[in-house]
Amino acid sequence: LTLRECAHRKLVIPPRCIKHRRPQTLSSLAAMGARPSRPAFRFIPSKLPEDATPLLALVNARSGGNQGVYVRQQLSRLLNPVQVIDVSETPPDVALSRFAELPSLRLLACGGDGTVGWILTAVSQLPPKSRPPLAVLPLGTGNDLARTLGWGRGYENESLLELLEAVQRAHVVMLDRWDVRLTPHRGGGGSGRRAVTFQNYFGVGVDAQVALRFHHLREQQPEQFWSRMVNKLWYIYMGAQEMFRRSCKDLPSSLELYADGRRVPLPEGTEGVIFLNINSYGGGVTMWTEDDVNDDDEGFDDDDEDYGFSDDEDDDDEDEEEDEP
Numbered sequence: 576l577t578l579r580e581c582a583h584r585k586l587v588i589p590p591r592c593i594k595h596r597r598p599q600t601l602s603s604l605a606a607m608g609a610r611p612s613r614p615a616f617r618f619i620p621s622k623l624p625e626d627a628t629p630l631l632a633l634v635n636a637r638s639g640g641n642q643g644v645y646v647r648q649q650l651s652r653l654l655n656p657v658q659v660i661d662v663s664e665t666p667p668d669v670a671l672s673r674f675a676e677l678p679s680l681r682l683l684a685c686g687g688d689g690t691v692g693w694i695l696t697a698v699s700q701l702p703p704k705s706r707p708p709l710a711v712l713p714l715g716t717g718n719d720l721a722r723t724l725g726w727g728r729g730y731e732n733e734s735l736l737e738l739l740e741a742v743q744r745a746h747v748v749m750l751d752r753w754d755v756r757l758t759p760h761r762g763g764g765g766s767g768r769r770a771v772t773f774q775n776y777f778g779v780g781v782d783a784q785v786a787l788r789f790h791h792l793r794e795q796q797p798e799q800f801w802s803r804m805v806n807k808l809w810y811i812y813m814g815a816q817e818m819f820r821r822s823c824k825d826l827p828s829s830l831e832l833y834a835d836g837r838r839v840p841l842p843e844g845t846e847g848v849i850f851l852n853i854n855s856y857g858g859g860v861t862m863w864t865e866d867d868v869n870d871d872d873e874g875f876d877d878d879d880e881d882y883g884f885s886d887d888e889d890d891d892d893e894d895e896e897e898d899e900p
Contacts, residue, residue: 583739586630586681588655592622616657620676628679630742631707632659633667633694635686639714640801642730646685646712649735662690667697680707683742687715688775695774699752710742716806719775719855724748728859729803750774751852776856779830780823780847785813807858823847 581587595616623629632650636643651659660670674680682698684691691711698706713721713729722728755777757769771777778786789809793800800806817823827841832848841848849856856862 585628588629630681631674632683635690636661638686667694682709685712708747717858722855723853777850
């Protein structure tokens with residue numbers, strides 16, 4: 576199949592648009608006292624086809640067991656290999672800086688919700704008019720953002736050719752991202768104020784406790800987390816443990832919640848508070864229906880907006896499945 580015959584040809588950067596640099600010699604590196612700091616190629620945007628929308632695929636090879644490695648290999652065959660970058664080796668901000676000069680750039684995040692959030696944070700650091708839209712190939716456990724944008728509940732070795740065609744025809748939607756400023760309870764001995772950004776949801780209490788334990792165990796014993804189903808079983812096991820431990824049973828006495836400047840009392844027995852930005856939680860749980868939505872949202876200001884792709888054909892995907900922090 577030639578590039579002209581490919582259904583996803585607008586996403587592919589033709590070889591003529593890439594100029595390879597001469598490799599730096601050991602003597603020049605020694606003189607600089609550093610490792611190579613520039614990529615081995617540069618782009619020639621003027622040689623791109625007029626209708627080109629080049630794609631940068633950011634793959635977390637550690638996601639989805641061996642799926643991340645497989646996806647990286649297959650995308651390298653379907654695109655120009657320079658368009659596929661493993662974020663476990665090259666951080667998203669570095670990858671984006673290499674492709675910044677390309678017009679109409681699109682991104683494909685291949686990983687779980689944690690990987691997508693990491694990439695969106697790098698995108699948010701770009702000037703607003705230079706932020707490329709992002710599609711998702713869900714390789715995580717929950718994949719709640721992918722469900723919301725219509726990219727499915729989890730990759731099951733479907734055709735990547737069909738995925739690339741969907742990315743090429745997808746339309747752009749806006750996505751809110753929120754800043755949360757954390758202040759330690761007076762006299763609680765905290766380490767000072769912190770700020771975090773979220774696009775899915777932000778939890779305090781039992782769900783955050785389970786997610787933290789999951790993350791720590793996966794960092795210590797990655798061989799125990801080799802598939803989406805096994806990851807779900809770990810979540811169920813840790814959640815069951817928390818039901819008996821009740822480590823957050825005193826949450827109402829240690830957490831004060833305010834909305835629009837007014838204190839909101841927490842009901843007795845509350846063990847968790849969750850702030851939702853999307854209507855999918857914990858691997859596909861729908862938290863509200865259209866009838867529940869109150870259109871009066873005055874007093875709430877979103878911190879940031881990024882662009883995401885939505886694939887209409889997948890909007891009715893089923894539920895069920897959460898990911899790496």
